Amino acid sequence: MLGLLKFELYKIYKQKSIYILFALLIAIISTGGWIDRSSEKVIYQGYQKWEGKLTAEKINKLDRIREDGNKKSDTGQEFTFKEHLLYSISMVIFQQTNFTEERNKEITQLKEKIQQTPLSYKKRQDELKKDMLSSIDTSDFYYPKGPAIMLDMIYTFGFVITAFMTIIGIGPIFSKEYSSGMDQFLLSSKYGRSKAVTAKILASLLFILSVIAMWSLYSVARSAYSFGLHGWKSSIQSVIQFLESPYPFSLSSAFTLMMMIHVIAALAFGVLVVFISAVSKKVIVSVLTSGVIFGLPLVLDTVLDYGGTKKVWVDRFISFSIYQFMKVKELFVGFRTYNFFGYPVLQPILAVILSFLTIILFWFITQWIMKKKQITV
Amino acid sequence: MIKPNDQELEEWLNEFTIEYPSEEKIEQTIAMLHHYVPKKKKVHLFRQVYKELLGVSRVFWMTNLIYLAAGIGFIFIGGGNPYITLFLLAPLPVLISLIDVFRGRDEGMIELELSFKHSPSQLILSKLATIGLFNLVCNVLLIAVIHIFTEHILLSSLLKYWVVPYMVSISLCLFLSIKFRAVFAAPISIAILFSLGMAISQMAQVYEAVPTGMFLFLFMAALFVLGLEVKMIYKGAYHEFSD
Amino acid sequence: MNLAIEHVTKKYGNHHAIDDISCEFSNGVYGILGANGSGKTTLMRMLATVTTPTAGIIRVNGKNILSLGDDYRDMIGYLPQHIGLYKNFTADKFLHYIAALKGLSKKEAALKIEELLDLVNLMDVRKKKVGTFSGGMKQRIGIAQALLNDPKILIVDEPTAGLDPKERIRFRNLLSSISGERIVLLSTHIVSDIEFIAKEVLILKNGRLLHKRNPQELLHEIAGKVWLVTTAESEIPRYQDMFKVGNIVRSESRVELRIISDDRPSLAAILTTPNLEDLYLYFFEEDFDAGPVKV
Known part of the structure; x- marks a missing residue:
């Protein structure tokens, strides 16, 4: 053989x-x-400061950076490399926190739906989705x-x-x-x-x-x-x-x-x-x-x-x-x-x-x- | 197991001698037989190719037909992107037909074909020309249909999504067919075409951003390579190929 | 060892390639004689199990070869008519591959291959790619692969095609020497291949088995029907029109024709001893003559 x-x-x-x-x-x-x-190394170093648990403090800071950045881009001002990097990090985090909120909303909706529907395929499906969404952990960055x-x-x-x-x-x-x-x-x-x-x-x-x-x-x-x-x-x-x-x-x-x-x-x-x-x-x-x-x-x-x-x-x-x-x-x-x-x-x-x-x-x-x-x- | 005695065999075989006929007799025989050699009919090369394509290469007509049907189906029924459709589908009939064009050689018929009136090189080139022209007509037809019934086709986009991938994939396939078995050259070229097509459809913006001049250059390069390949075929470079 | 074909038929669509054949074989060489399209190859393929009968059974020692499966295939050696080889394999590698297919261990294979390469005289090209081999060399490596597993049943389909006269004699003697303890089935349309070594000759025509007898008996059948006629060159067409004409031997101004006929073809005709070639001609004359034959 x-x-x-x-x-x-x-x-x-x-x-x-x-x-x-x-x-x-x-x-x-x-x-x-x-x-x-x-330049990739510099980008990584920029990100590194924000790695780990996303604390409220970090999120607040990034929120401010994002707002400043938004203003800047609205008025058509130029970004420096560092500013641009920080701005994009803040955007990423913003997007992620937004999605976390949406996920939480969906979880509550699903919970309500599950209570109302009798035992069926649909109910099991919703339960499965709810369990999966609840286990997602995006608190680390x-x-x-x-x-x-x-x-x-x-x-x-x-x-x-x-x-x-x-x-x-x-x-x-x-x-x-x-x-x-x-x-x-x-x-x-x-x-x-x-x-x-x-x-x-x-x-x-x-x-x-x-x-x-x-x-x-x-x-x-x-x-x-x-x-x-x-x-x-x-x-x-x-x-x-x-x-x-x-x-x-x-x-x-x-x-x-x-x-x-x-x-x-x-x-x-x-x-x-x-x-x-x-x-x-x-x-x-x-x-x-x-x-x-x-x-x-x-x-x-x-x-x-x-x-x-x-x-x-x-x-x-x-x-x-x-x-x-x-x-x-x-x-x-x-x-x-x-x-x-x-x-x-x-x-x-x-x-x-x-x-x-x-x-x-x-x-x-x-x-x-x-x-x-x-x-x- | 008993092995026969070679020496005995040789002696035995030596008893049989065949006298070689004289030069004169050979000449005589040839002269006699010459009367019976059928007269060659003059067949025009393109007529023969036309006949062959009609009779032998059903694959070629089928693929073109399927191409037209699929192209129209994707765009009108499926709501697909005409440019990506052209990118992925347009070269297929030619690529698949190349297998047929080189079949004679791939099946070890080259020695026989070399003895024919039209050399295999002539046949291959005229077949290529016929296939290319007919496929071109099909393409123009499809593009015209798209242009009239759906969106207006931009010439620069046509260059990016049809002309360049079409030329590059065909010249690649032709090159591989000259060097290797066409049965593999075609699938390899299709694989490359599809990989590129998929990547480009996923990164459409990047592809769009490439300047037109770059594509003009690629087009010229592909044209040049095609020219070289035609020359290679003409010189019979495809006779020896790697299995 | 007993191999029995029982009412075997093979149909391709409506065409009967083999039509209800029954016969038995025991150890020894059997020559299967037939023109092209007579069903020789189909019969051999069924014996080699590469194709199966439409009806009927082939048994070895009483057991159906299809239910024996791998065990039956272990007993046979098969040399197909048109052999395909891996062009990129060396002779050595090719034989090792076939040996692996036949279930020989590495050690057995190495010994056997050594022996067979010597036997078929390919020792010095064993490291060369078979793609570079001449027709005769390919045929010889085909013979070697068939013998790898010391088959109890050797099935060879037109094995001498492409061999030169010397190789042919060698091969004939080889078959004869190994046939003592096995069944050798050899199909051919070259009569001299089997003339002296076949224990029995089978004559196939249009898928039917006409005869299966020992050569002497068969020859006896046409005794008194083979004539030698010495005549002028110009007379040949007339004779060919009227009789089955075999060998034509030319000497100075006259020709000697070998004629198969129930009656004396001419007053000057002399009776001669029939050989298998006459026998072949007797059964398959249509396939022999280039010109039209009126009988």
């Missing part, structure tokens, strides 16, 4: 195309990434730029890299055997229909893990170098995209969790691609089919999400796509649950369950298909 696994890995990593694609993708994410580290950039990497480029590398690297795993005539050896040998199939799937999953490890290490190293490794204790709500997120996470737990979900979804996609390859006679068919499965929601999402007016059916289609699961971001942006026998299941949990089901189902089907496979002329 280990021997077969080694051979399958060798075959995957021997493909030149994966290196070309990876190099091009890394080149893309590296452009425009130049950061002036010294940290400069979260580094972790925010790493988080950002997952849903801007990271998941696309994983997906396209999977399509190019794994797409040919069976179809190339068919088109090269090697399937005759595979299908007539002792382990060709059993252990070799398992080896192929395992090799695919290892390949995907290695791809994720590569880009995430690159991203972590780059943002650690540019922004430093601090701010992990900050809440997920301190990152602008997650301002309204109902999830009570610190950035460190959010990053770990989102990476884990990405990995699970990516493995599910990998097994799906292996399955598609197993039923495609030609390499191009398997590559394009897997490409459409990932790319169609991507195109719809990118093209139709303009000005935030997405059609409902498009939204539903996308929210159940492997694209969305791998992107992870949208799972944590808002509060979305699904009715499961009267109990609310949070979208991220559903995504993980569906991903695992995909892995199990298509793993099993692929093994079964290869057991029954006949070569065609």
